[in-house]
Amino acid sequence: MKLLKERILREGTLASEGVLRVDSFINFQVDVELTDLMGREFARIFEGSGATKVLTVEASGIPAAYATAVHMGNLPLIFAKKARPSTASGDDYCAELRSFTKGNVSTIRVPRKYLSFSDRVLIIDDFLATGSASLALLELLNLAGASCVGLGAVIEKEFQGGRTKLEERGIKVSSLARIKSMREGRIEFAEED
């Protein structure tokens, strides 16, 4: 997605090793016009997938997932929450989210009643990096017996390997800006799919 890539090059900043900050239009301040275009693009990519729901994890993935749900014909949008032990219950599907960058493990959850074996779910998130969040979301779907029709990431850091792990599981992965490398302060995009 050309507009997005231009924006990343103009406003993205490379923080510590492998970390790209896009706070000015995705992660703190949201450009809703650009986000709407992202939603349209995901809807185009996953047209015909038969998706019945869109799933993301709080919080930064919500705007793009919302716009996608709108453009796929007002599908229900579900967002998994990061759970505190006090809030998770037996009525929830829970999965561990291993953060490779932070080195810790947290839990995400969705109430059982919002995912069932008849659901065909499209996962949308802001970043695909090591794939830890995506794998945790897939685990929630597995627990529910729901199928995953694909995973859309706004920005993919290809060099961190998430795509490979997902494709090995048969998941169709698509990202709007696929970054091949971030070295010496320079962002290089991969060839278009």
Added chain:
Amino acid sequence: MKLLKERILREGTLASEGVLRVDSFINFQVDVELTDLMGREFARIFEGSGATKVLTVEASGIPAAYATAVHMGNLPLIFAKKARPSTASGDDYCAELRSFTKGNVSTIRVPRKYLSFSDRVLIIDDFLATGSASLALLELLNLAGASCVGLGAVIEKEFQGGRTKLEERGIKVSSLARIKSMREGRIEFAEED
């Protein structure tokens, strides 16, 4: 907003004392069509306010705030994050959020560069109860010298007193479903403004 009130009566559940759960269309699963109508309604209510930005706090407020930003002419949407000590920095405005229900204090933050004294900010959130989240968001605006043109809540629990605290500070408050009382499993709405 009639559609919203009907939905609350049909699907809302009263959990513990004073707690209303609307997980099936706002807090876990989002009805994006209804949310879009909420955004249109907030845009109508705050038309002519001269808002330059929409502000919310992660995570459940994001969909309604997003829809409002879209319908107010694609305003930038900012969401404050709940901060961990490790993530807040001197580049952020921070405010304490006192949870009267949970009895704890947490911190919310927004990077300084996204709020300035020239901003006229509309705050949108999913719930207005005791006003703790709204007061914390107002504190962020005060730190930035930005003005608040109003506060819109999807659901207001009037009996928990948040509106009074905000109106005392001169804030225009508007909610789409204003609940006067929740007693003995029965929800009673206030008269329309």
